[in-house]
Amino acid sequence: MLDRVLIIDDEIHLTEVLAIRLRALGFDVDTATSGILGIERATGDPQPDVIILDVRMPEIDGFEVNARLKADPRTSGIPVIFLSANVQDTARQAALSAGAFAYLKKPYDAIDVIKHIRDASAAA
Amino acid sequence: MKNVSKSVIEDAQRIRDLALVAERTTNAVIITDVQRRVRWVNDGFTKITGYTFDEAIGRCPADFxxxxxxxxxxVQKLRESLNRGEGCRVEILNRGKDGRRYWLDMDIRPIHDAHGVVEGFIAVEMDVTEQVESRQRLAAAERRLRLTVEGADLGTWDWHIPSGKVVFNDRWCxxxxxxxxxxEGxxxxxxxxxxxxxxxxxEQHLQDHFDRKTDIYRFEHRLKHKDxxxxxxxxxxxxxxxxxxxxxxxxxxxxxxxxxxxRAEERFELAATASVVGIWDRNLVTGTTYLSPRLYELLGHAKPEDRIEKLPSSLESLIHPEDREAQAEAEREHIDNGAAYEIELRLRTATGRYRWFQSRGEAVRNNDGDTIRMAGSLQDVHERKLLEISRAALAKIVETSEDAILSLDAHxxxxxxxxxxTSMLGFQPGDLVGLPYQEILVDHDQSDALAKVxxxxLDSMGGPLETRCRRQDGSEIEVSIAASPVCDENGSISGASMIVRDITDRREKVALQETTRELAELNQLLERQNHRLEDMTDRAHRFVDDVSHEFRTPxxxxxxxxxxxxxxLGGEISSSQEDWLRIIDIATVDLNTMVEDFLDSSKLRSGRLRVERRRHDVATILGDIDRLLRRKAEANGIRLACVLADDLPQVFVDDEKARRVVVNLATNAIKFSPPDTEVRIEAVTNSQGDIEISICDQGAGISEADMHSLFERFQQLPNAMSPGVKGFGLGLNIARQLAWLNLGRLEVMNRPEGGACFRFTMPPAEPRVVVDRFFERLLECEDRPSNIGAIRITPTNPSYDLATMQRDVCSAIRPSDLCIEAVGKPGLLVFGPAGSASEWADRLGAEWAGDLGPSLRIGVVGDWEFDEDWRSAHREILELIGETVHA
Structure with missing residues (x-):
């Protein structure tokens, strides 16, 4: 059974294209178009094995989502991979310090993303 | 008759007895006739005189x-007695046969015949030489003693203790x-x-003697004189x-x-106690020293009788080390050449501080002329000496002062x-003596206050008087004059001292201060504008960030x-559709590269690009590249070859930055290469120990003119291959800066066999090499001569001014993590991880603004893996720099 991946991104096209790619590879993919929805999905059943998280989102941003996930014992163990167009080193640093498994940049290299998902799942 | 004969018999018997006595006695017995010729001598005679009976017989004893x-x-007395026929008794000095002198107690009696007529003499002589000589010795001794007693003015007493009677001599009385x-006796x-x-x-002394505790009674005491x-x-x-x-x-x-x-002693004690002078007396034979109580007091010790502390036993041990040689020399000069011993020296007092003393002394010699003692006095001259020293210092100040200092008399x-x-007014000091002080002033009226002083x-002039002085050559100078009255010992004014100071400079300084103040205001204005400019730059950078972010999502x-x-994934596509999609894909990659370049260039300019250097394998860095560029190369008909030398060491780089350099260069190479050629990426270890990656193509190469400007921003090369492909012209500039951030260099050359070849280096993960690269970076940044001296580096560009330096170094530091910080302690260099880049930059800016010493602190920001290797490199570099700084 391949991993269950939750993608949280307000850019619906991006969520979709990544979901297509991952499903084609056999992943079980769930998506959420906002931080709040993402957290709901993460705590729901079945829970994801890995979360792909965007940074810039309305309402609550990726950092806040990550913080809440880490603060919740139900979700704190799920590895989070940031996937962001924000390529600032400071943002990357902040994410890693907040416990992110990785910080990947958009545009991404799909192979790289998949590799990280597998690594994260193996590490979890 | 019977009585007569009885008497005769008795007489004969008596005579026989006497004869026997005469013969046997040890005394000499001599019988002479009336002419004193020897008729008989006994054995005693021979024993004493050495003459035998035969030798003596018939001779007159007096003759021999x-x-x-x-x-x-x-002799006279003897002769007269005998002449008168009388006996006598004398002591006489005779000479024996062997020449020996001997004293005789001689008793001579006349011998009468039956008629009473003297018919001879009988002498009985006893040898009394011993007695006489001892009597003579005694007499001589007594005479000597008497003379001694009288000569020494000795009073004598002879005391019969039981009766109390005493014989005193005249002197005693x-x-x-x-x-x-x-x-009374x-x-x-x-x-x-x-x-x-x-x-x-x-009483005690006498009793001790009577009890035989003392051999001699000896006691110095006071008696009451008649007066x-x-x-x-x-x-x-x-x-x-x-x-x-x-x-x-x-x-x-x-x-x-x-x-x-x-009395002399008492006077001495009195003098020694009352005077300010301490007395010392050093026995050169025994090495002991007497120091008077007053001397101890001078040295700050409690009086010796208090005995509350251990007192110094000699002066020598107290002499200040710097004065010892002079003291020893003075003593030698005195003892050997008779020079007066008088020296001023510092002695350590009870408090441990030194004071000045004057020591005077005399050598005491024995009969052989050897010096056996040195004795003398010690006087505290500290205050005077300090006064002398300070006077000398004052005199020196007056002598060397740039101010003109004048002493005026009462007129x-x-x-x-x-x-x-001389230096101020051009006069020789002698020229001015006797002149009224007004002579040197240009304006006499202003001297009123001086005249009052x-x-x-007036006690003082109430602040210096600013006026002008006349120089010898007639020119004038601005001066300030301070004067104060000088009083004689009676308190009446005997003159004044006057200090004339050249204030030309000061006036200039005031003007300079004014200019400085204006500059400071200008500076503030500039700073404000600078801030605004920084704000604007920040906004511009943010804008670039935002734009690139917004670009990225679509x-x-x-x-x-x-x-x-x-x-x-969306179903089957035709081959022409696939070709068109690949063109879209490549264009997207190009567009993305342009966005990245744009963003990186902005970050590099503002110094916000972070570098995270770690150990990496070269293969990992290059592995991704092959995949990333394969499609593009294929699209251009280019063969991409990636060759890694065996046994490449790990490198110490930011892998992403390194990869970007390769991607940029390889993308360029692919772009500029004609179809069906090869772009070759190769990694080797070069002669410096760095890992060198070369990206070579088989294109036309780079023209001489382009070589110089190749790496400048917005510099675009004409592309014969694909005239439509364009970028911002940032790629090579960024590549070079990224190579630099990875402590490496990027160079380009045309290959002899055709085509361009770009090479960039990366340091191996060897601490010493990495540290060396840091210092090469310093070499490029440093412009301060003092700092250059400190670490022996030379600026690559000597025309760098401070402002350029600061900007360039700061921008270099923010991304490159290297900090140079000047610190106060000379020779101190710190090399190691430090705070955030901006913090360092702030410090650097602040400290460069001041004038600081020659030392540097080098901090490295970033993820240093401080294992033992790195720590030892750190130590080594500190040692290295420590040495150089002190060299």
């Missing part, structure tokens, strides 16, 4: 026994001012004049007769008047001028959808 040493008076008859005469305070001690004054005597004597029960019977002794000596005439007048109407959408269609 007396000698020139025989007392003529005795005289010492006390009495005539002999005024003194009793021990109470002494007791009466004995000083009451000495009575007890006297009431005190006489000091040294009394000494001994018991010379003891009773059978061991009690003293007779005792004799002497009195020596030591009053003068005692305002110049008495003394210092050399300062001189007249004593770019990602395009790229990813293209990708899934190409991968067939």
């Amino acid at each position: 026994l007396q000698s020139e040493d025989t007392d003529p008076v005795t 005289e010492i006390l001012g009495y005539r002999p008859e005024e003194i 009793h021990v109470r005469s002494w007791e009466l004049v004995l000083h009451p305070e000495d009575q007890k001690d006297a 009431g004054s005190v006489v000091w005597v040294l009394d000494s004597g001994r018991v010379y007769e003891w009773s059978d029960r061991g009690e003293p019977v007779r005792m004799a002794g002497i009195h020596l008047d030591v009053t003068e000596r005692r 305002g005439r110049i008495r003394i001028a210092n050399p300062g007048v 001189l007249r004593g109407e 770019l990602t959408v395009i790229k990813e959808y293209t990708s899934i269609i190409l991968d067939g």
Whole structure:
């Protein structure tokens, strides 16, 4: 059974294209178009094995989502991979310090993303 | 008859007995006739004189026994007695046969015949040489003693202890001012004049002697003179007769008047105590030193009688180390050459501080002329010496002062001028003596205050007077004059001192201050504008960030959808559709590269690009590249070759930055290469130990003109291959900066066989090499001569000014993590991880603004893996730099 991946991104096209790619590879993919929805999905059943998280989102941003996930014992163990167009080193640093498994940049290299998902799942 | 015969018989018997006595006695017996010729001598005679009976017979004893040493008076007396026919008894010095002198007790009696007529003499002689000689010795000794006693003015006493009777000699009485008859011959005469305070001690001393505790009674004490004054005597004597029960019977002794000596001593003690002078007396033979109580006080010690501390036992140990040689020299000069011993030296006092003393002394010599003692005085001259020293210092100040210093007499005439007048006014000091001080002033009216000071109407001028002085050459200078009255010992004004200071400079300084203030204001204005400019720059950078962010999302959408269609996730596509999609994909990659370049260039300019150097394998860095560029290369008909040398060491780089350099260069190479050629990426270790990656193509190469500007921003190369492909012209510039951030270099050259070849280096993960690269970076940044001296580096561009330096170094530091910080302690260099880049940059800016010493602190920001290797490199570099700084 391949991993269950939750993608949280307000850019619906991006969520979709990544979901297509991952499903084609056999992943079980769930998506959420906002931080709040993402957290709901993460705590729901079945829970994801890995979360792909965007940074810039309305309402609550990726950092806040990550913080809440880490603060919740139900979700704190799920590895989070940031996937962001924000390529600032400071943002990357902040994410890693907040416990992110990785910080990947958009545009991404799909192979790289998949590799990280597998690594994260193996590490979890 | 019977009686007669009886008497005759008795006489004969008696004569026989006598004859026997005469023969056997050890005394000499001589019988002579009336002419004194020897008729008979006994054996005793021979024993004493050495002459035998036969030798003596018939000769007159006086002829062969007396000698020139025989007392003529005795001979005369003897002769007269014998001439008168009388006997006599004399002591006479005779000479024996062997020449020996001997004394005889000679008893000569006449021998009468039956008729009473003298018919001869009989002499009985006893050898008394021993007795006579010992008597003579005794007499001589007595005479000597008497002479000694009289000559030494000794009073003598001879005391019969049981009776108390004493025989005093005249001198004894005289010492006390009495005539002999005024003194009763009793021990109470002494007791009466004995000083009451000495009575007890006297008894004790005598008793000790009587108890035989002392061999000699010896006691110095006071007696009362007839005139009431005190006489000091040294009394000494001994018991010379003891009773059978061991009690003293007779005792004799002497009195020596030591009053003068005692007085001298008392005077000395008094003087020594009362005076400010300490006394020292050093015995050069025994090495002991006497130091007077006053001397100890001078040295700050409690009085010796207090004995609360350990006192120094010699002066030598207290002499200041710097004065020891001079002291020893003075002593030698005195002892050897008779130079006066007078020296000023510092001695350590009880508090441990040194004070100045004057020491004077004299050597005391024995009969052989050897110096056995040095004695002298010590006087505290500290205050005077300090005054002298400070006066000398003051004099030096006056001598060397740039101010003109004048001493004026009561009439305002110049008495003394210092050399300062020469440099300031051009006069020789002597030129001015006797002139009224107004002579050197241009404006006399202003000297009113000065005149008042001189007249004593003012204590001071109430602040210096600013005026002008006339120089010898007629020119004028701005001066300030301070004057104060000088009083004589009676308090009346005897003149004034006047200090003239050249204030031309000061006026200039005031002007300079004014300019400085204006500059400071200008500077503030500039700073404000600078801030605004920084704000604007920040906003501009943020704008670039935002734009690139906004670009990325649609770019990602395009790229990813293209990708899934190409991968067939959306169903089958035709081959021409696939070709068109690949063109979209490549264009998207190019567009993305341009966005990245744009963003990186902005970050590099503003110094916000972070570098995270770690150990990496070269293969990991290059592995991704092959995949990333394969499609593009294929699209251009280019063969991409990637060759790694065996056994490449790990590198210490930011892998992403390194990869970007390769991607940029390889993308360029692919772009500029004609189809069906090769772009070769190769990694080797070069001769410096760095890992060198080369990206070579088989294109046209780079023209001479382009070589120079190749790496500048917005520099685009003409592309013969694909004229439509364009970028911002940032790629090579960014590549070079990224290579630089990875502590490497990027160079380009045309290959002889054709085509361009770009090479960039990366340091191996060897601490020493990495540290070396840091220092090469310093070499490029440093512009301060002092700092350059400190670490022996030379600026690559000597024309760098400070401002350029600061900007360039700061921008270099923010991304490159290297900090140079000047710190106060010379020679201190810190090399290691430090705070955030911006913090360092702030410090750097702040500290560069001030004028700091030659030392540097080098901090490295970033993820340093401080394992033991790195720590030891750190240590080594500190040692290296420490040495260089001190060299």
